[in-house]
Amino acid sequence: xxxxxxxxxxxxxxxxxxxxxxxxxxxxxxxxxxxxxxxxxxxxxxxxxxxxxxxxxxxxxxxxxxxxxxxxxxxxxxxxxxxxxxxxxxxxxxxxxxxxxxxxxxxxxxxxxxxxxxxxxxxxxxxxxxxxxxxxxxxxxxxxxxxxxxxxxxxxxxxxxxxxxxxxxx
Numbered sequence: 001x002x003x004x005x006x007x008x009x010x011x012x013x014x015x016x017x018x019x020x021x022x023x024x025x026x027x028x029x030x031x032x033x034x035x036x037x038x039x040x041x042x043x044x045x046x047x048x049x050x051x052x053x054x055x056x057x058x059x060x061x062x063x064x065x066x067x068x069x070x071x072x073x074x075x076x077x078x079x080x081x082x083x084x085x086x087x088x089x090x091x092x093x094x095x096x097x098x099x100x101x102x103x104x105x106x107x108x109x110x111x112x113x114x115x116x117x118x119x120x121x122x123x124x125x126x127x128x129x130x131x132x133x134x135x136x137x138x139x140x141x142x143x144x145x146x147x148x149x150x151x152x153x154x155x156x157x158x159x160x161x162x163x164x165x166x167x168x169x170x
């Protein structure tokens with residue numbers, strides 16, 4: 001998350017500088033910190049017996065924060081790295097790249113709800129703020145990828161892909 005999109009925008013464009021991005025990141029973390037309540041002194045732990053109960057209990061906030069956060073964080077970042085690798089390898093079309101982002105949007109919404117609800121199952125406010133900030137960073141990454149796709153497609157896509165998708169090599 002933010003590995004390819006942010007590095008491409010910082011290296012090849014003047015859209016945003018590193019200190020502006022650092023200021024945005026600090027603003028996001030500070031905002032999340034101030035809206036995050038202090039965790040309670042008690043919390044219950046449950047171990048889901050099946051995948052269905054894992055998904056249900058994470059959405060309802062019954063799981064520990066790390067159990068709701070890490071599996072999707074790893075899956076989400078692996079998927080983003082994979083589709084960026086495939087587009088750089090010329091084995092993906094631009095339409096496939098966009099489709100994969102659309103496919104990953106619904107689980108991202110689910111993950112956000114699960115992290116927010118499971119945050120009450122964590123004893124440390126520091127970890128709650130970190131997890132919530134990383135979910136917000138996923139949306140920022142999606143926004144940066146949209147900027148690359150819409151305004152600077154020649155950064156990520158080669159000329160053949162651009163001709164196939166838009167009919168012109170920008």
